[in-house]
Amino acid sequence: QSVLTQPPSVSAAPGQKVTISCSGSSSNIGNNYLSWYQQLPGTAPKLLIYENDKRPSGIPDRFSGSKSGTSATLGITGLQTGDEADYYCATWDNSLNTWVFGEGTTLSVL
Amino acid sequence: QVQLQESGPGLVKPSQTLSLTCSVSGDSIKNSFYYWSWIRQPAGKGLEWIGRIFPRGNTNYNPSLKSRVTMSVDTSSNQFSLRLTSVTAADTALYYCARELGSRRYYFDSWGQGTPVTVSS
Numbered sequence: 001q002s003v004l005t006q007p008p009s010v011s012a013a014p015g016q017k018v019t020i021s022c023s024g025s026s027s028n029i030g031n032n033y034l035s036w037y038q039q040l041p042g043t044a045p046k047l048l049i050y051e052n053d054k055r056p057s058g059i060p061d062r063f064s065g066s067k068s069g070t071s072a073t074l075g076i077t078g079l080q081t082g083d084e085a086d087y088y089c090a091t092w093d094n095s096l097n098t099w100v101f102g103e104g105t106t107l108s109v110l
Numbered sequence: 111q112v113q114l115q116e117s118g119p120g121l122v123k124p125s126q127t128l129s130l131t132c133s134v135s136g137d138s139i140k141n142s143f144y145y146w147s148w149i150r151q152p153a154g155k156g157l158e159w160i161g162r163i164f165p166r167g168n169t170n171y172n173p174s175l176k177s178r179v180t181m182s183v184d185t186s187s188n189q190f191s192l193r194l195t196s197v198t199a200a201d202t203a204l205y206y207c208a209r210e211l212g213s214r215r216y217y218f219d220s221w222g223q224g225t226p227v228t229v230s231s
Contacts, residue, residue: 002156035217037157044206044224045157050217088157092216098172099147099159099216 003028004089006102011110012079020074020105022089028100030070032091039086039104048087049074079109112136114207114222122201122229128194132207132222139188140165145210147218148181148192150203158203162210163190197229 005023012018022034034052037045047056049065052072064075076083089102118130132146139146147162161171163181171179180193194201204226208218 032214033216037218044221045218046221047217047219050211050219051215056219090157090216090218092214096173097170098174099149101157101159104156 002103003093003096003100004091004102006087006089006105008103009106009108011108013110014079014081016079017075017077018079018107019076020087020089020107022072022074022102024070024072024091024100026070027095028070028091028093029067029072031094034065034067034072034089034091036065036072036074037088037090039088041085045088076107081109083107084109112209112220114209114220116205116207116222116225118205118225118227120226120228122197122227123231124198124229125196128192128197128201128227128229130192130205130207130225130227131189132191134188134190134209137209138185139183139190140185143212145212146183146190147208147210149206149208149218149221150201151206151224152203160192160194160205164212199229201227202229203227 036049038048039045052067053065062077086104088104093100113135115133122128145162148160178195183190204224206224207222209220
């Protein structure tokens with residue numbers, strides 16, 4: 001059981017929009033920046049969103065992040081088949097004194 | 111652009127010690143802006159943070175692994191290392207090294223490609 005809760009899977013059609021939620025607590029999301037990672041099949045995770053809502057250079061603006069209280073959301077618009085991947089949220093937990101990751105959400109673009 | 115590359119034995123016997131090294135290029139491991147972490151991922155499962163080392167050598171470890179983990183840094187070679195003792199089959203995973211932004215910004219901006227480790231006799 002992960003400290004950060006994500007849905008196991010989400011799906012949508014090409015061109016559509018999808019959101020992935022990440023729920024935590026005041027000891028993690030509520031008081032620290034959250035980041036999101038995309039893991040394409042057979043590859044290492046890649047930073048997608050940092051500091052809740054910022055995109056690294058090279059990440060298209062189809063990807064967005066937001067945070068409210070102890071929850072965060074990753075949004076992806078204009079879905080492409082190349083977006084099929086596992087998505088993880090992550091942050092530091094001040095009580096556990098460790099990084100915590102969500103269990104990951106598998107995105108299917110049908 | 112920073113690059114990280116993990117290396118080490120792919121097979122470790124139960125009860126023995128797993129040792130991995132991460133070679134960093136494109137940035138100095140002494141750069142005070144960054145911390146250096148190890149993260150693992152069992153096949154088909156999620157990510158687990160193992161621990162991190164700061165440029166001056168101090169460390170933070172995942173409490174669940176703390177009794178078995180040691181990390182070190184070799185600034186002359188621009189590498190950092192992981193030792194995990196008394197391994198079991200549960201330690202079989204893909205092991206990544208990653209660079210973390212400091213100052214409580216909390217994100218990993220660069221990852222190695224990962225190295226698989228199997229614990230088996």
